[in-house]
Amino acid sequence: MIQVLAFYLFAALTIASATLVIMARNPVHSVLWLIVAFFNAAGLMVLVGAEFIAMLLVIVYVGAVAVLFLFVVMMLDIDFAELRAGFVKNFPLGMLIAVVLAAELVLGIGAYRAGSLELGTPDGSAAPLLGKSNIESIGALLYTKYLFLFESAGIILLVAMIGAIVLTHRERKGTRPQIISKQVRRRPEDATVNVKPEVGQGVQL
Amino acid sequence: MVDLSQYLPILIFLAIALGLSAAFVFLPMGVARLTGAHNPDAEKLSEYECGFPAFEDPRSQFDVRFYLVAILFIIFDLEAAFLFPWAVSLDVTGWPGWITMMVFLGELVIGFAYAWKKGALEWE
Secondary structure: OHHHHHHHHHHHHHHHHHHHHHHOOOHHHHHHHHHHHHHHHHHHHHHOOOHHHHHHHHHHHHHHHHHHHHHHHHHOOOOHHHHHHOHHHHHHHHHHHHHHHHHHHHHHHHHHHHOOOOOOOOOOOOOOOOOOOHHHHHHHHHOOOOHHHHHHHHHHHHHHHHHHHHHHOOOOOOOOOOOHHHHHHOOHHHHOOOOOOOOOOOOOO | OOOHHHHHHHHHHHHHHHHHHHHHHHHHHHHHHHHOOOOOOHHHHOOOOOOOOOOOOOOOOOOOHHHHHHHHHHHHHHHHHHHHHHHHOHHHHHHHHHHHHHHHHHHHHHHHHHHHHHOOOOOO
16 A cells, blocks of 8 residues: 555656656756656665665766756856747757657557567576575676676776766866875975074075 | 565654754744844845855856766766675675676776876866
8 A cells, every 4th residue: 555655656756857857947957856856766666676776876866967967057158048949940850859769669669569579588597586685686697697798887987987088188287286295205304494593684595 | 566664764764854954944043033133124134145246147167177077976986886786795696706896896997097197186
């Protein structure tokens, strides 16, 4: 009973906030609604028993991706009134893309329903481990059977990191970075001098 | 469907957090209203903003390096997320699983060394 209530609560809130993402006038509000949608999706994941995916949704999507979106939306110097003026001009193109996506969905689900897609029969090799939590089952599969895919994910992350640095990093002249070894190496004798000025004389440095 | 009663402590903590934060916001307001003099004017109600104009267009040119820091954060965030299932399933995966993760971490250490060497983590 409470599961059903929670499911309809999370599902309704997800759909409502997803609608508000595309209806909100202010793009910053859109991103905030997107965060609400992510949280509710995480709630749905908890309901189906995928706690790890729920945690990933909160940590990665809310914590990192949505913050990046917010960053971009708030930083870019975009005139949103001008963007909205292009709505009518871009409307046919947008509708075309939407129709193509809907057709793909219908085609994919139709092909699956007609039985022409072979998704493989479960042979028990990927079954959840008995008496273990499902995050443990994920780990047991990911780091043995899908080892190669996991390492490829690492390579992709590496490429993304290097790409981001290459694209955005500029060498800056005239910066004065902290050199910790130099700081540590410096002795009091290098930094201070003892002088005994005569009475009435200034200190000559 | 999962047994939701194990999430009851989280719900209780949420309720306590909500109650406490509401108390911290509204209790001082209520106490001030009841004990102090209440005669606001336009100057008093204006936002105090340390000598800056309180309202202006928030969109301005930012340094792209903020973006770079955010992207690097996402990448290392994902890397940390992969560590959780690895850590709890080590008794099942054993040494091969351990070596797998070390190779994965090695790949990201290469990226980290590159970022460090290029000075992407330097500020000023």
